[in-house]
Amino acid sequence: MGRIEVLVKEFEKMGFIVERVVGIADEFIKLAAPLETLGRAAAELQIKKRTLIGMDLQFEVEEVEAFVKQPDGSVFSWCERFQCYCHLIYGIVNNSKSAKTLKFDGKEIHWEIGENLLQKLESENIVKQVFPLHDEKKRKKLLRSWALHWWDLTNQPIDEIYSYYGAKIAIYFAFLGMFTRWLLFPAACGLTLQLIDFGSLRLVVLPAFFIIVILWAIMFSQFWKRKNSALLARWPISSAVAADQGYKILGRKASSWQPPMELLKVFESDRAKEKEIFHRHEWLGRLMRFRNDAIIIFGIICLQLPFELAYAHLYEVLGSDLIKFGLTAVYLFAIQYITKIGGKVSVKLIMNENNENTEKRADSLVYKVFGLYFMQTYIGIFYHALLHRNFSTLRQVLIQRLLLSEVLENLLENSLPYLKYSYKKYRVRHKKNEKGEAREKFQFTSRVEKEYLKPSYSASIGEELEDGLFDDFLELALQFGMIMMFACAFPPAFAFAAVNNVMEIRTDALKLLAILRRPVPRAAATVGAWLNIFQFLILMSICTNCALLVWLYDEEGKWKIEPGLAAILIMEHVLLLIKFGFSRFVPEEPAWVRANRVKHTTQAQDICSKKLLRSISGGEKTLMEEKKLE
Secondary structure (H helix, E strand, O other): OEHHHHHHHHHHHOOOEEEEEEOOOOEEEEEEOOHHHHHHHHHHHOOEEEEOOOOEEEOOHHHHHHEOOOOOOOOOOHHHHHHHHHHHHOOOEOOOOOOEEEEEOOEEEEEOOOOEHHHHHHHOOOOOOOOOOOOHHHHHHHHHHHHOOOOOOOOOOHHHHHHHHOHHHHHHHHHHHHHHHHHHHHHHHHHHHHHOOOHHHHHHHHHHHHHHHHHHHHHHHHHHHHHHHHHHHHOOOOHHHHHHOOEEEOOEEEOOOOOOHHHHHHHHHOHHHHHHHHHHHHHHHHHHHHHHHHHHHHHHHHHHHHHHHHHHHHHHHOOOHHHHHHHHHHHHHHHHHHHHHHHHHHHHHHOOOOOOOHHHHHHHHHHHHHHHHHHHHHHHHHHHHHHHOOHHHHHHHHHHHHHHHHHHHHHHHHHHHHHHHHHHHHHHHHHHHHOOOOHHHOOOOOHHHHHHHOOOOEOOOOOOOOEOHHHHHHHHHHHHHHHHHOOOOOOOHHHHHHHHHHHHHHHHHHHHHHHOOOOOOOOOOOOOHHHHHHHHHHHHHHHHHHHHHHHHHHHHOOOOHHHHHHHHHHHHHHHHHHHHHHHHHOOOOOHHHHHHHHHHHHHHHHHHHHHHHHHHHHHHHHHHHHHHHO
16 A cells, blocks of 8 residues: 555544645645544643633543633644644554555555554655644734734734744744833933933933833833733643643654653662652752853853954954944854854753753753853953943944844845745756756645745754744844943944834744744743843843943043942942842732632632532442441
8 A cells, every 4th residue: 555545544544634735846645633633632642721710621522611712712722733733643553463564656665563654654754744834814814913014013913823823932922022112212212312412411311321221121021021921811821831831843742851760760669769869860960951051151261252352353453444344244144153063062962961841951052052142242342342441432333233133134034034935946846847847837836835845933053942933032132132231332222122123023923924834833831041031131231331331431531430430339239139129029920810810729629629528428428328228
């Protein structure tokens, strides 16, 4: 029997609605699953879903009305549906009593007993890829209401984005939208400082602007936590997802961390050594992570730092602005290769860490790679700001970096996937034309084949652990660091960032909807390690801007260095106290979220108590009846 016929037959046995699609160069199998099929898979996976009383219970098809519906009215979220599809697709095994022979282009493939069919075909390169398709109706609706909705600067249909792409991508765009809205205030303040000549009052206005910006950043991080909590309360995301954040990739499940088998065997045979062995394993893992971090830091100091300082020194000694601009462009392109090498080393190191799940490994990658990019992005600026104290040069560097990093990176980010897609279509047509067939016959009429040729939404570094959100968050974090750490040197940078982010919202949406394949969903409840990085950059901003103010006052000759330094240090300590105090003052959850959780918890306890009392009273009656019979 042929391999396509076997696949189709097995998919139909699983309950799929199967459609075979013949493209120009390949043949595709398109799958759809009714609610009964998805419900069976959800029950087998023991997926927990939120009920109407707020409890997370294991899904049962018979009790479907007891579970909270998604914002679009469906029973399962996009992430849950994808997880069910993967379970069914990769759950096809040979359960017969003998091996089966599959034929493909004159080649025989033996499907052994108990062997996974799809993994076998993937290993033989017969099945090339398994990928989700765009829903054309929903995609076009999102194009109109989101990607092409330019006049409404930062508003986005977040609930629709969640329903279509899942929690992780929806949370990124909610974060980007809120960040852009909040940027409008410091952008207005920065433009005011730039356009109005305050004269001698500028040395008073700059510290005031610095204090306002730091308070703004602190408030943003706290109010984002409140926004995040509100989104999670609005979306029916299981608490298990929020705690674990594991997600399933095609053919592989990244579940919670499990102890190695040797530890479990010792645990079963000798419980007395249980704590000692688990403690040893835990601290060994921590030491391994510390070792990996030390390797990355050592590599940054020994390999990347000299390169960065050489660039900064050349920039300082060169006279022509045009040559400086060209040097910056060459440097930004060259450093990307060094950073990618560091990223690949980081991925290999992370694979040997005993992180709890894929999201924890992804967070580890975020910290390591951000360290590389932090050095790449800021060391040259620190060189001009702190060593040479040349504020005019510093402003030039910031303008060039903002223009190159924001404008050019946006162009590359959106044009390269389109060029890759166009090149793939050209290669398919070219192969057919080599066979002597007419060119006009090869129009891509199949939507499935068009989706197959589109690039995937993958990370530039560590695509084994992260998707394209890694690059988007990294770009946002580097932008935040640049405008915050050098706020006193170039206040209009906030306006640059605000304009860029307004464009970023729409171009990223257009990229996801029109240029790239539909991403594999990820179950995640927060922005993860990126929020910690934003908090770190706020702390760095307090220190760097205080240093800039000290040298600015010294350069202007308005203060003596001793009292000036004392005043700046006092301001720095006060801002640090405000930073930590404000995080305690503003609750991370809105009051209505806490009230709903308490209400649902009380309802669940009442129901469980009543059931337990009924079971106890029923048991006592049975016991009394048995005694009477005796």
